[in-house]
Amino acid sequence: MVEPATDTRSASKVVPLLKDELDIVIPTIRNLDFLEMWRPFFEPYHLIIVQDGDPSKTIKVPEGFDYELYNRNDINKILGPKASCISFKDSACRCFGYMVSKKKYIFTIDDDCFVAKDPAGKPVNALDQHIKNLLSPSTPFFFNTLYDPFRDGADFVRGYPFSLREGVPTAVSHGLWLNIPDYDAPTQLVKPLERNTRFVDAVMTIPKGTLFPMCGMNLAFDRELIGPAMYFGLMGDGQPIGRYDDMWAGWCTKVICDHLGLGVKTGLPYIYHSKASNPFVNLRKEYKGIFWQEEIIPFFQAAVLPKECTTVQKCYIELSKQVKEKLSKVDPYFDKLADAMVTWIEAWDELNPSGAAAKSNGKA
């Protein structure tokens, strides 16, 4: 059996990389006791807590953490009518945190994720690994068989073109999960006891042109490079679907990263995922997604962005048009979603005026 690290205090002598350039975004409906185990790793950073559900409830945050907290009333007040693009009663609400952050990097984690141990029994500083992933280049154009060539003790293998060895900037670092794997409801139902115990000591770039299922449980990204594409869609309350928020963001993000020449990595770091969600509830949330994805994925695989799309915002608006044009026939939901994608970008640019201006002046 795989177990979480139960004593992380000894790990407290870490140097907090990018301390003033990274926010940790946590969506939650409960008290954040899970932060105790993360204290040595997260305490130096600023937290953005997005409270989902009943705004009158008080969320307790352990002493000593520096945080700002937004509930639904705050979101409505800050975004006004544009708050409609932020999901309610679904962890998709976390993307509001990406939008209000003023930092270059985001790390987002679920409140049922604990500190994993590496095979030597050492607590894994997930945030530190994500930062290393983001600060080193990606290699999307050719596969390196020894995985991340920028890691200590590794390099590009024989036959890797020298012209591609500088790599490209990394926009996304997708981390994995020990214990409860991120399975869909049907797989949960069929394999209720399956646990992920395999620690794969690798980070790799997902090749250009290849889509992947991006999970939002343990995820970091460069907000300046890709932030506006990290919209978690319309899920939960009043919507016909849930549990596809991160998938939607992942498909859009990957298509845009491929277009803009940015890298997406997956692999390390692991977190310890403690609780399997209820597969029956999940099935209800997921079942439309399970058949819609059979059409959505080919849509994204075929999506081409014109070369005039030189910023993430322009790419995203263009994608919203293609969603409206090609996916609305799957379900009227996609018509609404396409509109929400536009609203999201308008809200993003309103809250991040310099970025919006700089990008459209600089590159248009």
Added chain:
Amino acid sequence: MVEPATDTRSASKVVPLLKDELDIVIPTIRNLDFLEMWRPFFEPYHLIIVQDGDPSKTIKVPEGFDYELYNRNDINKILGPKASCISFKDSACRCFGYMVSKKKYIFTIDDDCFVAKDPAGKPVNALDQHIKNLLSPSTPFFFNTLYDPFRDGADFVRGYPFSLREGVPTAVSHGLWLNIPDYDAPTQLVKPLERNTRFVDAVMTIPKGTLFPMCGMNLAFDRELIGPAMYFGLMGDGQPIGRYDDMWAGWCTKVICDHLGLGVKTGLPYIYHSKASNPFVNLRKEYKGIFWQEEIIPFFQAAVLPKECTTVQKCYIELSKQVKEKLSKVDPYFDKLADAMVTWIEAWDELNPSGAAAKSNGKA
């Protein structure tokens, strides 16, 4: 430091999978003492030894192994004028072994490769892992973040399309190397002491549309599915280039697998690679390849095979035409290589008449 397994006798109770359906192909210029360490794993199988260099030299094979051995005189006798397509004084000669085999599967290994240990210290039965890789499907159309979904304890993650979960047949299993990594001469020169000590416990499919540097040191494939594409080119004696034999085969193979809907896996198993080859000698062999690959790789990335190419042979002949048309301008060598590709297929079909007939009757 990473070390080879020095006692593999205890491992002798393995069940030899596919005993009568797999040949082990070994190119060599020396006595095959290295087989002693592989005895518990290889002894039940038939070996095809391709002796390179001086045919008057006698190669000693340890007692108890079942083998056939071909030297240059044998190759010339069997292939007649078509023997020109088989390289001399280069391990590229190994592909002659693929051609004379009558089995469905091939495993090929270099004679400086020993048995690796897994992190628990257990000797790794590389052949057994290759067979498992070949017998389970590949998933080239969408990335699975928990790696091989067919392995025990793993599955497809949330968001993986159900329509793609059957996978496709696996044609190639590319294994890796502990200790001496497979670096090119410039990297060897810059990092003479680098050793690969990282055991990454993963097998994964290389996505469709992504090329990779295929190393011939520790490689298995399904001869019926992809054999005729496993041509190791013209290298060594009388040729302007060496050490690109496996790379050439890898590029051709991957393009053809992508076209025919076949899978290519990389990762486990590891072997222990004992000797770094001389980087100065390697540089002399490689230097043309190092700049040619900057044009060859974009050529293969852009290569499209028409849908009439329904067999490996047809695909390969079509590729040879494209090589002649598009790479001859890089160097006249590619004109010769394109001709040799055709000769290789003619020789293959001559030695494998039923396969050639079956394939062109069955699918044309």
